[in-house]
Amino acid sequence: MARRRFFVDRIAGDRASLQGQDAHHLARVLRAEPGQRYEITDGTALCLAEIELAEPRQVVFRVLETLDSGASLPPIVMLTALIKFDRFEWMIEKVTELGVKAVIPVEAARSDEGLFKAAAKRVERWRKIARESSQQSRRVRVPEIRDAMKLGDALRRSVGSKIRLEENPGAPPLLECAKTWDREADLCVAIGPEGGWTDAERATMESLDWLPASLGSTVLRAETAAIAAAAILNQASAT
Numbered sequence: 534m535a536r537r538r539f540f541v542d543r544i545a546g547d548r549a550s551l552q553g554q555d556a557h558h559l560a561r562v563l564r565a566e567p568g569q570r571y572e573i574t575d576g577t578a579l580c581l582a583e584i585e586l587a588e589p590r591q592v593v594f595r596v597l598e599t600l601d602s603g604a605s606l607p608p609i610v611m612l613t614a615l616i617k618f619d620r621f622e623w624m625i626e627k628v629t630e631l632g633v634k635a636v637i638p639v640e641a642a643r644s645d646e647g648l649f650k651a652a653a654k655r656v657e658r659w660r661k662i663a664r665e666s667s668q669q670s671r672r673v674r675v676p677e678i679r680d681a682m683k684l685g686d687a688l689r690r691s692v693g694s695k696i697r698l699e700e701n702p703g704a705p706p707l708l709e710c711a712k713t714w715d716r717e718a719d720l721c722v723a724i725g726p727e728g729g730w731t732d733a734e735r736a737t738m739e740s741l742d743w744l745p746a747s748l749g750s751t752v753l754r755a756e757t758a759a760i761a762a763a764a765i766l767n768q769a770s771a772t
Contacts, residue, residue: 536581537563538572538671540664544580547596549573560587572600576674602673606632607770608719609763612687614641614726615648616755618655624756625659625678629666631763634719635677636663639684643728652681684723684734688741693719697738698762699745700729700752707746707762711769720766724759 539559541549551559559565565587573582573594579602582594611628615621615638625636638656640649660678667675694714696707714720723743730738748761 535671536570536572538574538668540668540675541573541575541594544573544575544578544596549575549580549582549594549596551592551594552590556592557589559592560589565592570597572671574602574673578602579673606634606672606674607716607767608693609633609766609770610635610637610691610693610719610721611759611763612637612639612684612691612721612723613759614639614684614724614755615644615652615681616726617645618648618651620754620756622659622662624759625662626666627756627760628763629663629672629676630670631760631767632672633676633763635679637679637687638681639687639723640681641684641726642731642734643726645726649681649683656680685737688723688738688743691719691721693721695721695723695741695743696746697723697730697735697743698725698758699735699747700725701745704745704747707748707765708769710744710746711766714766714769716770722762722766724755724762726755 539551541551543549565584567584567587569584571582573580579600580596581598581600582596584592585595586593611633613624613636628636638652656678663678664675696710748758753761
């Protein structure tokens with residue numbers, strides 16, 4: 534059985550520690566004790582470590598050895614239109630498990646009113662969800678959850694390969710579009726809100742070279758589309 538993995542702020546020499554809620558969870562909820570071994574990562578190194586001190590406010594690790602962190606995850610950046618927050622949070626959890634590099638929440642024309650303003654108060658919660666999901670899925674790096682942006686700003690700042698998911702007929706399959714992806718560069722994927730993109734948004738994306746791609750003939754909910762796209766591109770990156 535694989536050892537549990539925890540994120541620490543920094544591995545300094547042969548020592549690292551957890552503070553606050555993370556320490557409380559490990560020491561009290563999981564009842565960790567000195568001598569138990571876990572994997573720890575600071576987002577760069579992955580190590581096998583042994584607990585030296587387990588207290589509710591602090592858990593101290595002693596590094597035993599550096600481990601192979603495995604193959605790099607594909608550089609997939611998802612521009613996801615804001616949707617109701619319970620579904621948005623579920624989406625963050627799942628695309629984190631699927632290995633995306635970053636999630637950029639965006640306000641599209643058909644995003645529900647008020648979500649963009651409220652997102653500023655939610656972003657730290659979303660980052661916590663991504664961190665917890667990264668530990669569960671045994672990632673070495675937590676995906677970046679950026680502050681919410683207006684769609685137009687995000688479209689213009691994105692670099693690398695750029696794809697927009699399109700529900701209208703005629704777009705080529707996403708897997709086909711991924712064949713031209715330079716795996717060393719970011720692949721940015723724009724996922725629209727419930728109701729899809731407006732004609733004006735499509736025109737803007739076309740002018741900025743965002744290529745349309747399809748996930749099939751059925752119309753998916755926004756969070757389903759994001760998860761399906763992440764899974765397809767994760768597999769495409771391995772071929």
